[in-house]
Amino acid sequence: MTEHPEQPRRPLHYTEDDVQREVSELESKSATAARIFDLRRIIGGLFVVYGVIVTITGITDSQAAIDKAEGVNINLWTGIGMLLLGIFFLAWLKLRPTPPPLPPEGLTEEKGAE
């Protein structure tokens, strides 16, 4: 706590100006917007995989499995539903790709410095 005497101690009173300044400064250095991947690809990918697995299960389901589910081929229907959801996310990603983030000044030269 005292090993950094070169930093002036803030007064105990903490005001909104301090928060505004601190958070704005951090926001200007933040890397999330520039580097985070697009979640739509993950949701789309997972649901396409799940959709295919469950749909195939539905197509090959035995009569016993269908009887258990009140005579509905629930695997088939759920699989198709999940597949459509996955395709929806991938299509959305395709039609509206991630906008390239505006590189905040000072970020480019530090690239790679974790």
Place this chain on the structure above:
Amino acid sequence: MQTPPYGTVPLAAELRLPTNWLDYTILAIYFVVVLGIGFAARRSVKTSLDFFLSGRSLPAWITGLAFISANLAATEILGMAANSAQYGAYTVHWYWIGAIPAMVFLGLVMMPFYYGSKVRSVPEFLLLRFDRAAHLLSSILFAFAAILIAGVNLYALAIVVEALLGWPQWVAIVVAGAFVLAYITLGGLSSAIYNEVLQFFVILAALIPITVLGLKKVGGWGGLTDKLTATHGADFTTAWGGTGIGHANPLGANWLTIVLGLGFVLSFGYWTTNFAEVQRALSAKNLSAGQRTPLIAAYPKIFIVFLVMIPGLVAAALVPKIGTSGSGLQYNDAIPYLMQELLPNGVLGIAVTGLLAAFMAGMAANVSSFNTVFTNDIWAKYVVRDREDAYYVRFGRLITAIGVCASVGTAFLASSFSNIMSYLQTLFSFFNVPMFVVFIVGMFWKRASAKSGFWGLLAGTVTAMVNYFVLYKKDIISIPTDQGANFVSAIAGFVAGAVVMVAVSLFTEPKPETELQGLVYGTRSPGMSEPPAAGDDAWYRKPALLGWGAVVLAAACYIPFSF
């Protein structure tokens, strides 16, 4: 916690699911993706703001779905289905009156203050508006409550996994704890939020087949209401039947305590001041997205009630004795019972995955809000101040690990002392109520003094606890059920907090006006005046329209359940 306390009662042993390799494959794929998100999100963490608040840069649809998902923990899903099996259609109150108005209020009225003041947590707002005493009290109570709830989630997961899959409890606790630890320490809040959004869709894929097949089994909605009317009476499938003041009903509450206690005090306390929720909105990329976060979440919230209530009602119709000693099934078994009865392998794997995902998300939401409050509000303000930013990122990762270990410990503790746990859960549930009083008075009354925050918080918490644990538990006042007593205690805590705040304010110095800019209604902060981003002026992105639309829709949903 606004959710009715989810009883940590062991599930019936005969609920073992007929899972096979296919179901386990589906589960394994999910776990791989969860970890992958953690690793991929790691490179986006550069500053403490990235780690704790995703750099305030996420789009509204992601924060909105994470907002609903953080609430849609498995304790909520199983607990609300249990609630429906026990009390019937009264469950809709927890959604339509007990959530939507508060979510809309958060989006339309409170978010400009939260987001515009650039605070990083709910306690930090109290520090600016009131003083260090209020800040420290709320930070410490929140940190404890978050670990406790994370531990309860973990323990509940262990019970369910033991019953459904046959894993020993400690295996489930350690495995789930390790996964949550890994993805949050790696990717911080971004990783938690991304996983929550993914979990939202998996949980829907799990609940929709259960609901549809459950309804088919009992002959549709008509068949369901006929069966329940015959066994449970006509009020069981209505929202307001039997809630006149002085009437007896299974919930033990009347329309007034439902509207004021649940709809106003408990729900506003939970949705507008619980940092595990508000954190999602604070991580949005601009004020408009922050405002839309709870509003986007409100729409799924309106309809999710059907996916938990219908399975609960179906279970009550199929097993009329559920929850009594005449049946091997507890109320909490409603959804696992239907999974076992109705789902073939494949969809069963999806349902198991959804349930486990929901448990982990419930825990992760608490861990990711705990590490933020502990690092920013306790450590960086009172213990080790003014270090370089990278230090706080390292500390945040360390405290995440400590927090997860503490909740694993809490979970083991819960497995030996489950009564103490439900007691503690109730205890902490009363903490949100005075938080809400302090916020509402502080935001709308300039005169509320710096000291009034702490005393209002303390008085409200103590009153709610005294009312519940002394007056109700010792039978000094008579309320038929725990739920009813919960509502009344919340109202008492609210009134006491407000009275004490006004009294203390009248005898102490008000804060100077210059320090209240952007914190009190009628003032503005620099953060509020940022121009809307391109595209945010589209009509479907207008917060007012989204918010009022949700309120009208929720009110309309009541109509078929009211006559």
